[in-house]
Amino acid sequence: MNKSIKLIAADADQAKATGPNVLTIANDANPAELSLAGVDRIDLHFPKFTDGRAYSQAYLLRRRLGFTGELRATGDVLVDQLQLMQRSGFDAAVLRADQSLAAAERQLALFADFYQGDAAHPQPHFTASGANA
Amino acid sequence: MYQYTDFDRQFVHQRAAQYRDQLERNLTGQLADDDFRPLRLQNGWYVQRYAPMLRVAVPYGELASRQLRALAKIAREYDQPSHELLSTALAKQAELGTKALAVGYGHFTTRQNVQFNWIPLDKSADVMDLLASVDMHGIQTSGNCIRNITGDALAGIAADEHIDPRPYCEIMRQWSTLHPEFAFLPRKFKIAVSGAAEDRAATSWHDVGLHLIHNDQGEVGFKVLVGGGMGRTPIIGRTIREFVPWNQILNFLEAVVRVYNRFGRRDNLYKARIKILVKAEGQRYFDEVEAEYQAILAHDGGQHAIPQAELDRVAACFKAPNITLDDTADTAETLLATLSTKDQTEYQRWLQQNVKPHKNPALRAVTLSFKRLGLAPGDASADQLDAAADLAERFSASEVRVSHEQNLLLPWVRASDLPALWQAARALGLARPNIGLLTDIIACPGGDFCALANARSIPVAAAITERFQDLDELFDLGEIDLHISGCINSCGHHHSGHIGVLGVDKDGREWYQVSLGGADGSTLSGDAIPGKVIGPSFAASEVTDVVEALLDTYRNQRTPGENFIHCVRRLGLDPFKAAANAARHETRDAGQVLNVHTNSADALTD
Numbered sequence: 001m002n003k004s005i006k007l008i009a010a011d012a013d014q015a016k017a018t019g020p021n022v023l024t025i026a027n028d029a030n031p032a033e034l035s036l037a038g039v040d041r042i043d044l045h046f047p048k049f050t051d052g053r054a055y056s057q058a059y060l061l062r063r064r065l066g067f068t069g070e071l072r073a074t075g076d077v078l079v080d081q082l083q084l085m086q087r088s089g090f091d092a093a094v095l096r097a098d099q100s101l102a103a104a105e106r107q108l109a110l111f112a113d114f115y116q117g118d119a120a121h122p123q124p125h126f127t128a129s130g131a132n133a
Numbered sequence: 134m135y136q137y138t139d140f141d142r143q144f145v146h147q148r149a150a151q152y153r154d155q156l157e158r159n160l161t162g163q164l165a166d167d168d169f170r171p172l173r174l175q176n177g178w179y180v181q182r183y184a185p186m187l188r189v190a191v192p193y194g195e196l197a198s199r200q201l202r203a204l205a206k207i208a209r210e211y212d213q214p215s216h217e218l219l220s221t222a223l224a225k226q227a228e229l230g231t232k233a234l235a236v237g238y239g240h241f242t243t244r245q246n247v248q249f250n251w252i253p254l255d256k257s258a259d260v261m262d263l264l265a266s267v268d269m270h271g272i273q274t275s276g277n278c279i280r281n282i283t284g285d286a287l288a289g290i291a292a293d294e295h296i297d298p299r300p301y302c303e304i305m306r307q308w309s310t311l312h313p314e315f316a317f318l319p320r321k322f323k324i325a326v327s328g329a330a331e332d333r334a335a336t337s338w339h340d341v342g343l344h345l346i347h348n349d350q351g352e353v354g355f356k357v358l359v360g361g362g363m364g365r366t367p368i369i370g371r372t373i374r375e376f377v378p379w380n381q382i383l384n385f386l387e388a389v390v391r392v393y394n395r396f397g398r399r400d401n402l403y404k405a406r407i408k409i410l411v412k413a414e415g416q417r418y419f420d421e422v423e424a425e426y427q428a429i430l431a432h433d434g435g436q437h438a439i440p441q442a443e444l445d446r447v448a449a450c451f452k453a454p455n456i457t458l459d460d461t462a463d464t465a466e467t468l469l470a471t472l473s474t475k476d477q478t479e480y481q482r483w484l485q486q487n488v489k490p491h492k493n494p495a496l497r498a499v500t501l502s503f504k505r506l507g508l509a510p511g512d513a514s515a516d517q518l519d520a521a522a523d524l525a526e527r528f529s530a531s532e533v534r535v536s537h538e539q540n541l542l543l544p545w546v547r548a549s550d551l552p553a554l555w556q557a558a559r560a561l562g563l564a565r566p567n568i569g570l571l572t573d574i575i576a577c578p579g580g581d582f583c584a585l586a587n588a589r590s591i592p593v594a595a596a597i598t599e600r601f602q603d604l605d606e607l608f609d610l611g612e613i614d615l616h617i618s619g620c621i622n623s624c625g626h627h628h629s630g631h632i633g634v635l636g637v638d639k640d641g642r643e644w645y646q647v648s649l650g651g652a653d654g655s656t657l658s659g660d661a662i663p664g665k666v667i668g669p670s671f672a673a674s675e676v677t678d679v680v681e682a683l684l685d686t687y688r689n690q691r692t693p694g695e696n697f698i699h700c701v702r703r704l705g706l707d708p709f710k711a712a713a714n715a716a717r718h719e720t721r722d723a724g725q726v727l728n729v730h731t732n733s734a735d736a737l738t739d
Contacts (some may be wrong), residue, residue: 028395049168049171049317050171050277050317051317051399052277052314052315052316052317052318052394053394053395053399055313055314055315055316055317055394056314056391056394056395057395059314059391063433064428064432064433078168080155080164080168080172081316083313084313084314084316085313087313088313088314100163103154103158103163103164106154107151107154110147110150110151110154111144111147111151111311112143112147113140114311114313115144115307115308115310115311116307116308116309116310116312116313116383116437117436117437118313118314122433122434122436123436124308124383124436124437125140125307126304126307126439126440126443127436127440
């Protein structure tokens with residue numbers, strides 16, 4: 001799998017979500033109720049890395065609602081979840097301060113492909129490769 | 134059996150490499166324990182009372198003999214604590230009365246997986262490599278994700294089966310494996326599948342229960358139950374859809390799990406299972422799932438519709454093996470003729486209890502009993518795992534099944550091989566004719582190993598097994614489901630036992646609540662229902678007497694041919710309660726102090 005997610009070190013996250021074109025939403029917000037017109041970036045939040053609601057939000061924003069701007073993961077963002085984030089539709093992640101960029105790169109490069117389709121590659125392996133996989 | 138493709142094989146090796154990277158970071162202090170925990174859990178690694186535990190995934194219970202041999206190797210070479218650790222553990226458990234702890238064993242679980250109790254964490258990545266070398270892994274055997282999918286141990290061979298569930302199970306396994314959106318659900322998520330007239334997979338007790346059926350047009354699809362579960366609040370699953378076409382099941386499951394991921398409670402561990410959401414929201418949850426499913430189909434293009442070619446590819450792996458039905462009947466006759474009268478009786482009993490009919494009239498399904506005196510239910514030593522592999526190769530096309538009742542089943546045995554198999558199994562101590570009877574006890578590892586347990590399970594099972602050794606008595610008592618859990622997490626399925634025993638903690642001491650009348654949903658037991666507690670809890674030393682008192686009540690009051698569970702239903706609880714109460718003899722401070730309660734954070738993710 002190719003790395004496509006942009007990694008942002010915690011201290012480099014200057015562009016805090018304050019501008020008019022940036023939407024910051026809680027992880028229990030309903031993506032379908034957002035007004036996406038003119039929005040360039042949506043910051044989705046992981047209060048704890050074990051709280052996976054923002055994955056579904058990202059998936060719905062990308063696949064269901066057709067949002068084409070930046071989806072940024074914020075909060076308790078750890079290198080070992082980046083792959084899940086990238087596959088769920090995130091294209092940027094602000095890493096928690098103690099996270100290692102090198103470990104992030106390694107983790108993102110580990111898998112060649114996956115079984116199920118995702119936000120980035122909607123077709124599952126069985127469709128993409130045909131029945132002769 | 135499913136045959137791994139190059140893709141599948143590469144995938145489990147990549148997973149093992151990923152785990153090794155994470156483990157090494159943890160061991161060198163670069164990955165904090167709290168951050169590592171969910172990662173190792175989703176590879177099957179818990180930390181228990183004294184040592185890590187590994188849960189190896191056995192998808193829908195199917196194992197090849199070469200995989201059994203790898204499990205034997207793990208038991209022999211890795212399930213070995215240091216002398217110091219074992220001494221510490223034995224000393225602490227001895228304070229409770231436990232005299233021995235099994236070392237070098239695999240343990241068959243109630244979810245058809247295999248567990249090991251003593252593998253040091255610094256060897257864990259090596260074990261994952263070893264598993265990957267035989268197309269195995271521990272992916273999603275723990276953690277708040279979609280767990281290993283369970284099924285009917287008689288899948289593909291049962292005479293009452295409409296549709297073989299295994300190809301669908303395998304496709305669902307692949308779909309759920311490392312699903313990026315569903316790795317951090319509110320809580321664990323368990324799917325069980327049945328394709329037969331009789332539900333042998335306890336589907337109503339699962340987060341999702343699937344029944345493969347034909348609709349009126351003869352098309353194949355699934356009846357879908359949702360929101361079943363045991364634990365603190367036992368709930369029976371409700372039908373969310375009478376029919377989902379087979380090729381849309383992944384899209385439907387995506388809707389079920391997405392709505393759960395978004396709306397399931399995360400504020401309270403004990404209210405986080407989907408059953409609580411379904412109970413609280415009822416029709417609103419169903420409507421939300423239906424709307425989500427329609428959006429997946431109409432808007433997202435239903436990407437996970439299963440192509441016929443994919444079903445065909447996977448189903449081809451599950452074709453019945455070619456078994457030569459040469460004329461060995463004579464040998465069987467000869468062998469039988471040499472048996473003593475006593476052995477003849479025992480053989481007949483084994484045929485009656487441990488041998489099941491087969492789709493193919495020339496074949497039988499044979500259960501090896503791992504319920505025997507002196508060993509924990511479902512425990513198999515390294516040598517026994519190897520020996521079971523030998524039996525599978527000699528008698529069952531190199532295949533076995535782990536049953537949810539914690540035994541091994543040989544699915545492809547020629548009827549003419551039964552006498553020889555019986556002799557071989559008996560020599561290994563695996564031919565006890567007690568399948569389905571009282572001593573075919575389901576039990577979790579309990580307080581001898583598990584950090585979650587309030588009380589020990591193994592000694593309770595051992596005491597009951599010891600008292601009921603007489604086969605005449607066991608056969609007279611007939612079929613009884615006795616289930617023991619060491620805590621309310623219910624790994625020992627006490628809710629569904631005709632007799633359920635639950636370890637509880639009262640003032641730090643181990644006590645046991647006894648319930649009656651539970652059902653797993655099988656033909657014998659009737660519709661799934663949790664048992665009812667028969668009164669205040671009992672001391673460990675009373676439990677066997679209580680069980681005997683319940684059985685005496687049955688023996689005294691049954692009508693001819695009436696099973697225990699039917700007798701309980703007819704009489705109601707009162708006569709049983711009275712008998713159980715009369716068996717109390719301990720003072721209230723008699724419970725053993727389980728003084729090694731751990732506060733392991735793993736307890737948050739059983």
